[in-house]
Amino acid sequence: DAGVIQSPRHEVTEMGQEVTLRCKPISGHNSLFWYRQTMMRGLELLIYFNNNVPIDDSGMPEDRFSAKMPNASFSTLKIQPSEPRDSAVYFCASSLYIGQGSQETQYFGPGTRLLVL
Amino acid sequence: LAKTTQPISMDSYEGQEVNITCSHNNIATNDYITWYQQFPSQGPRFIIQGYKTKVTNEVASLFIPADRKSSTLSLPRVSLSDTAVYYCLHHNAGNMLTFGGGTRLMVKP
Numbered sequence: 107d108a109g110v111i112q113s114p115r116h117e118v119t120e121m122g123q124e125v126t127l128r129c130k131p132i133s134g135h136n137s138l139f140w141y142r143q144t145m146m147r148g149l150e151l152l153i154y155f156n157n158n159v160p161i162d163d164s165g166m167p168e169d170r171f172s173a174k175m176p177n178a179s180f181s182t183l184k185i186q187p188s189e190p191r192d193s194a195v196y197f198c199a200s201s202l203y204i205g206q207g208s209q210e211t212q213y214f215g216p217g218t219r220l221l222v223l
Numbered sequence: 224l225a226k227t228t229q230p231i232s233m234d235s236y237e238g239q240e241v242n243i244t245c246s247h248n249n250i251a252t253n254d255y256i257t258w259y260q261q262f263p264s265q266g267p268r269f270i271i272q273g274y275k276t277k278v279t280n281e282v283a284s285l286f287i288p289a290d291r292k293s294s295t296l297s298l299p300r301v302s303l304s305d306t307a308v309y310y311c312l313h314h315n316a317g318n319m320l321t322f323g324g325g326t327r328l329m330v331k332p
Binding site: 110128139141148149150162165197199200206209210211212213214215216217219 | 247255257264265266267268269272311314315319320321322323324325
């Protein structure tokens with residue numbers, strides 16, 4: 107299995123531009139998570155999907171951030187317009203959710219390092 | 224929100240056993256305890272997960288006392304490549320993972 111795939115691995119853009127990050131979860135997984143990691147705030151959960159439906163987006167910073175999951179094998183995180191404070195590493199993770207009270211392991215992708223100038 | 228407390232950093236030497244203890248006083252009945260490892264420029268990687276007593280795999284052991292308010296990750300005979308940040312979490316399947324600051328382990332030669 108190729109694991110969770112993210113693209114691009116690195117992105118440099120100018121303030122005000124639109125940024126789209128992409129994620130392909132592990133085949134067969136039904137949950138997908140987007141995280142952001144910075145030195146100041148550590149690893150934060152932004153949003154997660156179960157069976158392609160957003161379950162909790164309370165971690166999304168503001169309206170400039172949006173995430174979609176049109177099918178089980180693809181998700182995007184979009185920032186429009188981007189700002190310098192959005193600079194961070196964005197991770198996508200996927201898991202197989204069986205039910206409450208069961209074990210669950212999240213598998214993380216390599217991340218996208220975003221720099222907004 | 225699920226919250227854990229663990230040391231900010233630890234130092235060790237190659238070949239030693241390292242034990243990292245985590246406190247999770249508000250763990251819920253259905254929560255599992257999970258440890259992740261993160262190397263620089265990589266995503267967190269699952270190490271081990273358990274519910275109670277002891278769990279062992281090829282990488283580590285996890286000790287959980289009866290009250291489940293703490294857990295200890297044990298890394299046998301660490302090497303330089305074990306230098307990483309180790310995160311302790313407790314969660315129920317389908318719920319959000321809340322990562323704390325983690326423990327930065329430095330293994331010295």
